[in-house]
Amino acid sequence: MIPEVLRILDPGTPIARLVLSGVQINDVVFSSFDEAKALAYFATSEGILAVDVEEIQALQAA
Numbered sequence: 001m002i003p004e005v006l007r008i009l010d011p012g013t014p015i016a017r018l019v020l021s022g023v024q025i026n027d028v029v030f031s032s033f034d035e036a037k038a039l040a041y042f043a044t045s046e047g048i049l050a051v052d053v054e055e056i057q058a059l060q061a062a
Contacts, residue, residue, distance in 0.1 A: 003033075011030065015029065015042065015062065017060040019058035025044070025049075029043040033053075040056065
């Protein structure tokens with residue numbers, strides 16, 4: 001289900017809550033989804049976060 005959501009998100013979409021393997025990260029911005037590598041990229045205040053799609057447990061757009 002998460003890959004389907006990532007496919008339709010526009011770059012620049014604010015994400016209020018991202019849960020990765022039980023760890024919640026707030027206020028990030030979706031950058032892109034590399035379907036071939038199963039990686040999602042998010043911009044944070046600290047830089048770019050590359051995430052294996054299998055680690056994403058929840059995603060809540062702002």
